[in-house]
Amino acid sequence: MTQNTLKRNGNIINKKYLEYFLPTVLTAMANNIAIMVDSVLVGQMVGSVAMAAINLLSPVTQLYFSITILFGLGASTIISYSKGKNDKETADKTLTAALILLVILCVILMSAQFLFIDNIASVLTSIPELKEQLLLYYVPFIIGTPFSLLLPSAVHCIRSDGRPTFASNLIIISNAINLVMDIVLMGPFKMGIMGSSIATVIGNVIAFAIMLTHFKYKNNTLHFDFTIFRNPKEFLLKFAQVFTTGLSGALGTLLITVRMFYLNSIIQSHAGTNGMVAMSIVTMSQIFISAFVTGASQTMIPIVSVLLGEKDFSGIKYALKKAILILMIASSIIVIIIECAPQAVAYIFGVETTSEMQVVVPALMISSLSFHGLALSFLIMYYYMATNKKIISLTISIVNGIVIIIPSAYFLGILFGITGIWIAFVAAQYGTLIVIAIMVLVIIKKSKGRYKNFYLLEDSYNNEIMSFSVNSQFSEDIVEKYMTENLSVSDNETKLLIILAVKNILSYIISAGSRKNKPVDVDLRIINEDNKYFIFIRSNGNELDGDNLMTRVSTYKGFDFTRVLGMNEIKIII
DSSP: OOGGGOOOOOHHHHHHHHHHHHHHHHHHHHHHHHHHHHHHHHHHHTOHHHHHHHHHTHHHHHHHHHHHIIIIIHHHHHHHHHHHTTOHHHHHHHHHHHHHHHHHHHHHHHHHHHHTHHHHHHHHOOOHHHHHHHHHHHHHHHHTHHHHHHHHHHHHHHHHTTOHHHHHHHHHHHHHHHHHHHHHHHTTTOOHHHHHHHHHHHHHHHHHHHHHGGGGOTTOOOOOOGGGGGOHHHHHHHHHHHHHHHHHHHHHHHHHHHHHHHHHHHHHHHHHHHHHHHHHHHHHHHHHHHHHHHHHHHHHHHHHHHHHHTTOHHHHHHHHHHHHHHHHHHHHHHHHHHHHOHHHHHHHTTOOSHHHHHHHHHHHHHHGGGHHHHHHHHHHHHHHHHTTOHHHHHHHHHIIIIITHHHHHHHHHHHHTHHHHHHHHHHHHHHHHHHHHHHHHHHHHHTTTSOOSTTOOOOOTTTEEEEEEEETTOOHHHHHHHHHHHOOOSOHHHHHHHHHHHHHHHHHHHHHHOBTTBOOEEEEEEEEETTEEEEEEEEOSSOOOHHHHHHHSTTSSEEEEEEETTEEEEEEEO
16 A cells, blocks of 8 residues: 555445445335235235235325335434434434324324224225225224334334344345235135235234344444423424425325326226236336335435535445446346346236237336436435435425326327327436436526535535545555645644544554454544544444543544444544
């Protein structure tokens, strides 16, 4: 290593991203696959009428999913940002407020649904046979409301607490138990469609019980802080923050229901049953790509939020670039498979007749061209959500959800028939990207130099006087020489204090943080604010001993140490 190599790199961010990405994708896939397998089991073991009845409840299940995005993703974003600022009190109070509000909402939802259950069922279907099956499924579903909402919401927060694999396993366990109990309750116990609903509740209850152990976990950094109830104004403020932060993601999910209802109607008018078969397969292919979109986006959110709290804008750019790279690779692979073998994909979903194949193949080939745009538009929406750009994030959610695709499907359907509707999928996604580009350009222009590019991050380099990365193979002499030659501090005594602090901390990090056969990476930034020098040091590897660190910097003005997302975060004030 030479002094020329002492530059900032994205090694820690990239490694952390990959560590979170796989569990998050597995979580999304577990949910999606479980939904498909659950429907198949009900269809095979109870009948097609029962399967149709479950699908009728999709508006309600979609509402539940939106609520978990609103509270879970909203709360975890604020928690990650607070931890980046080393504001543990706000993180704990946000967790407490979000989950208590969810409990209250659960009581309201359960009461309202039980009170109006017959009316709701009548709105969902007017066919007596379907309504009877729907009600059998609906009653256990309502009873399981607390676990359906609290479990996935808590999973988002636990992921932000540095345990992505544990969070992923909770959802996988829940779905696995659900599928096993489906077979047991609908098979030997002959409970029919009600057995499927009870199986879902059992899976959620067991996973919820396991989830609670996280708050007894020795390395847990999130705790409940019920002192927030002493100040109702603060409690309501936390609710407003969680609501506005998670709104764009929740609304985007809700608008999918509106969009699907409209598209289903217009497709039936153009292509009848074959069109709906094609739409079902297009939807399933989008569900598959959405697992990667969800994985990339929800992996990025806690990382970007933490980095925003630290004002580490270079790190934010590394995280976003990593997410874009992964999504573009995943999208390209899926598009290539569909474009090269659309018939094979259709066969997987049971399409065999020539008439169905004639509609399904072009539907797949055209709609798959939207996948890159779909991936980017959702990723950008979640990026602006994580960086607290709530208005632009919400706007993207609405534009992507209904603003472009509904009129596009209508007019292109008139011009090109069913083919025009598949083209509308492509127009909606790339149209959204054009709208995003226009919005960003307008914001940059109106910011009067505050923002300079797509990231919409304030220029942090006015106060940052040094930034570089090293690893386990670093030489103290090289670091000292590099800082001596390049650190812009006029007062020589202060400069020597900074260099000494960096050498002491780096030496300890490398010796104490090393894991077997895994190098330790370190990012270092030095900022000058109001004649105070702040040294920010981030490392991966083993958790460091805060007391030991304190003894090495006890002579300086200030010191903070915290563990965030499995990374050691150190701040020294000189």
